[in-house]
Amino acid sequence: MQVNKEISLDYRFRLPSIIDYVNYGGKTIVIAREEGNWIVLDNQNQLAYFNALRTKTIGEALKTVDCSDDDSKWVVTQLVARHFEEPPRYQELIPVMQLYLTNGCNMNCPHCYMSAGKADEHELTTDEVFCILEAFKKNGGIDVKLTGGEIALRPDLFDITKYGSTIGLHMELLTNGTLWTKESIEKIVPYISVVQISIDGYSEEENAKVRGKGNFQKALDAVHWFTISGARVHVAMTAYYSSDLSEKATYYVEFARNLKEKYKNYDFDVFIATGLLPGRYGTLSQEESDEYTTITQRIYSQYKGCSNFVDEGFIGRHMSGVILSNCSYGYPTIASNGDVFMCPIISATNVVANIRTTPLNKIMEICNYAHNLSETRNLEPCNHCELKSICGGDCRICYFNDLKRDDIENVTAPVKRKCSQDVKNKFYELMINTNTEIFH
Ligand code: SF4
Ligand code: SF4
Incomplete structure (x- = not known):
């Protein structure tokens, strides 16, 4: 260093x-x-x-x-x-909102925690989405993640993205990349801050196990056009779990490295999931899940050229100097039918309100309360832990997911959570690896 x-x-x-x-x-x-x-x-x-x-x-x-x-x-x-x-440096306001624009999807991925497929009959209209964006901006919002289902199925996606960007929000798109044309990409790029495209295999055959046949090249084409049109592009890759994943690890590394090399002159990166989100491969045993984490951490480290596993998200958050005392719990997440959740993993949390019957101002109040309540200073034993501004309090979804809206406003701190030496050790390792890889 x-x-x-x-x-x-x-x-x-x-x-x-x-x-x-x-x-x-x-x-x-x-x-x-x-x-x-x-x-x-x-x-x-x-x-x-x-x-x-x-x-x-x-x-x-x-x-x-x-x-x-x-x-x-x-x-x-x-x-x-x-x-x-x-x-x-504390982060005072809630900066991020996740907006599920549709439940409709052209794919049928086995791991999808949204169970997406068919559009909901009562999905938010264009005008309703505009109002939500405006209210979020007025309440200090900065980033909006548009997700689904597949957002490209919404005919008003361009209008929504442009509207949000024009009023000063950073619009992020999460897409499977299979429904875009060069023209639709070039048109929307000036209004987005980043696009995340999911590819779950290193070849047509491997990707098809999750994302269906014929979709690999389509997603790669979208990656190409978004990238060379000047967008900031993240490829989100979740390796397919199978008993021979360990042997296939090098193919994932090669695939990610080749993409990175191809777009080295652009704002481009590959993000490799190093664990499974709740709901993905729900039938895996703890042992299989741990094995998956070990192999995917290896893939990630090799792609990054590091000898130890370093979590880039962890490093990025700590390099920015903002202390980490929470996760995204309490950030508003709005489903395509207007239901509001406190956590982006909406399949695992309760509805706390509906945007059609509760004004966003009120929702932001509830979100702020929930976010504050789940801060490490308001969680036991995090409030006495030396990692309370570093680990962020780890996932608290299971300690809050039974709470309905009225409950949330009546709960008082501190909420009790469980922690173990294993959790702490995981963070100690990340801290050591971070300093080794970044500062040596
Ligand atoms: S290590 Fe455990 S006790 Fe400490 S802040 Fe993290 S979750 Fe809380
Ligand atoms: S509660 Fe868990 S799943 Fe929800 S935002 Fe926090 S870390 Fe993510």
Whole structure:
């Protein structure tokens, strides 16, 4: 890691007052629990030097601790690179809304947690969607994810996207990529912030197991036209689970790398799912699910050229400096018939309202309440945990999904959740891997 900054020996770091030390994997993770920040120390000399820096200048600490140049530089470099002196930054408003535009889909994927297929009879009209977008913007909203079903089945998709973009929202499209033409892509690209296209195999044969025959090339064509038209493109790849997935892993890696190489001059990336969403392959045993996670993490790491598994989403969230004290629980999710949910995985949560009978202002109030209630400071035992600003509190869906709207507004903090050493260890590993891959 290069840090282009000269630091005087007289410099005294203003380090956070609450520091936790976790010994894991032969290293010491030094955690600033309120700031959601950490550094990783390799030996006792580095630890002694860090402790000296809590009260002394760099020069004074060097005189009091027997520590090599490399060790002291490593500690200082990490403190600077990880902005260890900066105060925590909280995200005040709810920035993201997920809008399921239709339940209709031209595919019949076995893993689809939406059970999409047929459009709902009472799907939101164009004008209703416009009103929702406007109200969301007025309530401080920033990002709108348009999803389905397959959004390209909505004849008003272009109008909706353009409308949202024109009033200042960032419009993201989630599509299977099979119903687009070059013309429809070129027309919509100026109004989108990003498009996510799902491809679930490295070949026609493998993709067809999930997404049906003849759809692989269509999705690749959409990827191509969106990319070269200037859109920010994410290919979302969920490897198909089978007993020989381990042997097929290299084909997934090759496929993702080839795509990345082909579009290296564009805003393009492949995101490989490294675990299964609730509802996907519901019949897998815990053992199979764990095996799936291990193999897909390997695929992801090899694609990224990392020797350890690093979760890019995790890194991205922590590099931005915003502390992570929640997931997306409480972000409004609106189904195609207007039903409102508190979590994007709508098959696993209850309806809390309907947009046709409850104004979005009121819905945003409920969402804010639910989001606040599920913050780590309002969850037990997260409120006392050193990872409370780093892990985000892990998935809390099962602790809230029985709550109806009235319940949510009557629940008081702290809500109890379960956690285990395994969950913590998963995060300790991510923290160590992140520092190893990014800062070494
Ligand atoms: S989910 Fe577990 S690891 Fe995460 S903050 Fe809560 S108690 Fe800590
Ligand atoms: S509750 Fe779980 S499924 Fe829902 S947004 Fe949070 S992490 Fe995702």
